[in-house]
Amino acid sequence: MKTLLIDNYDSFTYNLYQYLCACNAEPPLVVRNDEMTWDKVEGLAFDNIVISPGPGRPQRAEDVGISADALRCSSKPVLGVCLGHQAIAHHCGAVVDLAMRPMHGRIDRISHAQRDLFRGIPDRFQAVRATTPSL
Incomplete structure (x- = not known):
């Protein structure tokens, strides 16, 4: 199983990378959230998506980059961690705000x-x- 790991510029991304290496038959494909367009990423071979933590807010396009495009355009299973989880909630209509x-x-x-x-x-x-x- 090949996982696309979207890196939202957080050091925890490579902890996720190590976990995914241990779980899957091959290492995940890591793409920074502003490294390439979603159209290019979508053409790569992967089975699911993990959206990493990162600084910022899910409402700000510059903070989540292609993570928002992945949620809007992909039909593949998605797991979000921290900012990634907030991005999924925001995409589904939840209000994400300071507690x-x-x-x-x-x-x-x-x-x-x-x-x-x-x-x-x-x-x-x-x-x-x-x-x-x-x-």
């Missing part, structure tokens, strides 16, 4: 219904909150 009370780094108890992504994970566990913008 009334920043929670970055706070430890909270997570409770869920054992469905989908959380299946097999204990119902109550502690996790660190890692995003200040609110969706």
Whole structure:
């Protein structure tokens, strides 16, 4: 499986790169968000897209570059991390804004219904909150 990893100029991108190398049969194709147009990227061979973290806001075209084009034009599965996740939410119509009370780094108890992504994970566990913008 070949992953397109869109780099929004964040150092965590290469942590994602290493994770994707461990999961997939081949290394991901890394493209910076302003390196080439979406028309050129779309012609490359890949099966899914990961949009990396980065500085800025998903509403600002210059902050997300081709990430917005990928969301608008591609039918491939997409995973977003931090700014990438916010870009997906923004694309789907969610309001992405600063949280009334920043929670970055706070430890909270997570409770869920054992469905989908959380299946097999204990119902109550502690996790660190890692995003200040609110969706």
